[in-house]
Structures are given as C-alpha cells and as structure tokens.
Amino acid sequence: MTATEHQAHNPALLHHFADAEQQKNAASLGMWLFLVTEIMFFGGMFCAYLVYRLAHFNAFAAGSQQLNIWMGAINTAVLIVSSVTVVLAVKAAGAGKRKVLVGYLVVTVLLGLTFLVIKGFEYREKFEKHHVPGPTFSFTDKFDDNGKQIPVNPKETELFFSLYFAMTGMHALHMIIGCGLFSGLAILAWKGHYTPGYFTPIENAGLYWHLVDIIWIYLFPLLYLISRHS
Amino acid sequence: MSEHEEHKSYSQGFYIAIGVTLLVLTITTAAVAFVNLGPFNPVVALLIATIKATLVVLFFMHVKGASEKLTGAVVVSGFFFLAILISLSLADYLTRSWR
Numbered sequence: 001m002t003a004t005e006h007q008a009h010n011p012a013l014l015h016h017f018a019d020a021e022q023q024k025n026a027a028s029l030g031m032w033l034f035l036v037t038e039i040m041f042f043g044g045m046f047c048a049y050l051v052y053r054l055a056h057f058n059a060f061a062a063g064s065q066q067l068n069i070w071m072g073a074i075n076t077a078v079l080i081v082s083s084v085t086v087v088l089a090v091k092a093a094g095a096g097k098r099k100v101l102v103g104y105l106v107v108t109v110l111l112g113l114t115f116l117v118i119k120g121f122e123y124r125e126k127f128e129k130h131h132v133p134g135p136t137f138s139f140t141d142k143f144d145d146n147g148k149q150i151p152v153n154p155k156e157t158e159l160f161f162s163l164y165f166a167m168t169g170m171h172a173l174h175m176i177i178g179c180g181l182f183s184g185l186a187i188l189a190w191k192g193h194y195t196p197g198y199f200t201p202i203e204n205a206g207l208y209w210h211l212v213d214i215i216w217i218y219l220f221p222l223l224y225l226i227s228r229h230s
Numbered sequence: 231m232s233e234h235e236e237h238k239s240y241s242q243g244f245y246i247a248i249g250v251t252l253l254v255l256t257i258t259t260a261a262v263a264f265v266n267l268g269p270f271n272p273v274v275a276l277l278i279a280t281i282k283a284t285l286v287v288l289f290f291m292h293v294k295g296a297s298e299k300l301t302g303a304v305v306v307s308g309f310f311f312l313a314i315l316i317s318l319s320l321a322d323y324l325t326r327s328w329r
Contacts, residue, residue, distance in 0.1 A: 025298045032301055036308035043312040050316065051323045073260045077253055084249035087290045091239055146266065210291050214283045220256075221275035225263040229271065 012198030024200055031204040035211050042215050045170070049163050049222065059156030062143035063164070064226035066131060071122050072224040075115050076216060082111035083213045086206045093199035098192060101202070105186035108209070112179040119172055126161070133162045145227065164223055171219060174212045181205050240289065248289050255282050 010020055017023035053060045089104035130138040139154040185205055188194070194202055259278040267274060288294040293305055 025301075029298060029300055029304065032304045032308075036304060036311075039308045039312055040315070043315055047316050047319050051319060054320075054324065069260065069263075073256060076256045080249060080252045080256065083252075083286060083290055084245055087245045088242060091242065091245070094239055207291055210286050214286055217282045217286070218276075218279050221259055221263070221272075221279050225259065225271075225275050227271070228263040229266040 010197050020197060027200045027204060031207050035207060038211060045167050049167065052159050052163065056156040056159065058143045058150055059152040060160045061227035062141055062152045063157045063160035064223060065144060066141060067224050068122055068125065069224050069228065071118050072220050075118050076220045078111050078115045079213045079216050082108050083210055085111065086209045090203055090206045093194050093202045094196055096196040098189065101194065102186055102190050105182050105189060109179050109182045109186065112175050116172060116175055119168065131161050133158045133165065167219055171212065171215055178209050178212055248285055252282050252285060
C-alpha cells in the first residue's frame with residue numbers, strides 16, 4: 001500500500017506523518033515525556049517525605065498509625081480494578097467494539113469517583129480528629145512501638161500530616177482530572193470518534209490513569225503502613 | 231497468552247490475571263505490615279510496591295513489546311533521574327552528623 005492510498009483510508013492520519021504507526025508512536029512518546037515530568041513532580045514530594053520520615057521517624061509512625069488502613073487498602077483495590085477496566089477499554093477500542101469501550105470507560109469513571117468518595121470520608125475523619133495541619137491541629141496520641149507508648153512531638157507529626165495532605169491531595173486532584181478526561185472520552189466514544197485505526201486518545205489517557213494508579217501504589221505503603229505491627 | 235491483531239495487546243484473561251496478581255500483592259503488603267520484621271518492614275513494603283508498579287508499567291502500559299525503543303529509554307530515564315534526586319538528597323541529609 002502506498003502512502004497516498006493509506007491516507008485516503010485513514011482520515012485521522014495527519015499529513016506530516018509518514019503513516020499511522022509513526023503518528024501513534026509520536027503521540028505515545030509525547031505522553032511518556034509528560035508522564036516523566038509527573039514522576040519528577042511527585043518525586044519531589046516523595047523525596048521530601050523520605051527526608052522528614054528519616055529525621056522524625058517516631059512522629060511519622062504515630063501519625064501513620066492514626067490513618068485508616070482499611071480505607072487505604074480498599075482504595076488501592078478500587079484503583080487496581082479501575083486500571084484493569086482501562087486496559088480492557090483500550091483493547092475494546094482496538095477491536096472496534098464501541099459499546100464495550102463506552103461501558104469500560106463509564107465503569108472506570110465510576111471506580112474513580114468511588115475512590116474519591118472513600119478519600120472524602122477519610123479526610124472528614126481527619127478534620128474530626130483535628131489532624132489537619134493548621135491552627136486547630138492537635139495530636140495527643142503516642143507512637144505504639146510494640147506496646148511501648150512513646151510520646152512524640154506534635155509539631156513533627158503535623159509535618160507528617162502536611163505531607164499526607166499534600167501527596168494524597170495532589171493525587172486526588174489527578175484522579176478528578178482523570179475522571180473528567182474519561183467522561184469526555186466516553187461521550188466521544190459513544191459518538192463513534194474512535195476506530196481500530198485511530199484510538200490514540202484512549203491509549204494515552206489510559207497511560208495517565210495507570211501512572212496515577214502507580215503513584216497510589218507507592219503512597220499506600222509509605223503513608224498507611226509505617227510500624228503497624230504492635 | 232495470545233498476541234493477535236496488535237503486537238501491543240494481550241488477551242482479556244491475561245489482563246484480568248495481572249489485575250488479580252496486583253490485588254493479591256495488595257493484600258500481602260497490608261498483611262505483612264502487621265508482622266514485625268524489624269527494619270525489613272519498609273523494605274518488604276517497597277519491594278512489593280515496586281513489583282506492582284513494574285507489572286503495571288510492563289503489561290498495562292505496554293512498555294514490554296513497545297515498537298519504539300525510544301519509549302523504553304524515556305521510561306528508564308524518568309526513573310533514573312528520580313533515583314538521582316533521591317540518592318543525592320539523602321547523601322546530603324543523612325551525612326549532616328555535625329549538626
């Protein structure tokens with residue numbers, strides 16, 4: 001097949017690309033470059049977390065022990081299932097199954113919203129316990145180190161909760177953007193914008209969703225699972 | 231696992247199997263956190279998280295089998311620069327013993 005013939009068959013192919021495969025690879029590379037900037041963005045916060053955790057371990061452990069491990073674990077599971085529905089949506093798009101594609105996209109958005117609702121309940125608990133950094137912050141709990149109750153400096157635990165809200169809040173913002181993105185894709189997919197020859201937006205939005213999932217995969221053990229054995 | 235129309239796509243069953251593996255690893259990491267392994271608790275937790283992230287990157291994000299070698303290079307460089315950020319920062323903060 002010559003290039004002209006190919007173009008005639010694929011209206012989504014832009015004229016400055018040699019063929020659809022090159023266009024797809026360029027879009028994928030651009031998406032990955034964006035994801036690398038996201039890794040560095042969250043990486044800065046992970047680095048700050050690491051430095052302060054090593055400096056104030058007892059305070060961080062005491063703060064971590066106050067988090068709801070079940071809500072965190074359930075949210076991890078919700079995100080993993082949503083990653084599976086995303087990858088199945090991409091597969092359905094590649095096979096040209098429009099209704100299946102829309103179905104998986106809608107389920108993904110619903111799972112994303114489920115995550116945010118659970119997160120909201122967790123945040124409410126933090127407000128009720130005055131664990132939100134600021135003038136009303138108070139922390140009276142001790143670090144339970146295998147039954148030994150070690151008092152901690154509330155100022156240092158406030159650091160833990162500052163990082164907790166910065167990291168989970170920024171992650172939640174990414175989830176909100178992801179839900180908006182996938183809602184838009186679901187509408188466009190319903191209208192038949194995507195064909196087996198062109199579904200790059202579905203693929204690239206999927207990459208974004210998986211990255212947000214990976215960030216949570218690290219946030220869960222780092223924030224929720226410090227010194228739980230006691 | 232069947233590789234068909236697209237060289238970057240696996241079968242539905244394979245994706246679900248990866249998803250189940252990820253869920254099992256999540257339960258494992260939560261359960262292991264309640265066992266006292268001393269200094270190895272965070273090591274095990276991060277090891278399991280890294281296994282999960284690797285599964286997602288390779289099979290859900292299709293880095294394994296990507297037609298462009300460049301994509302793989304970009305992904306590796308991202309984590310490489312993250313490693314520089316963290317290792318050099320810690321090399322500083324962990325060696326301030328004079329303070």
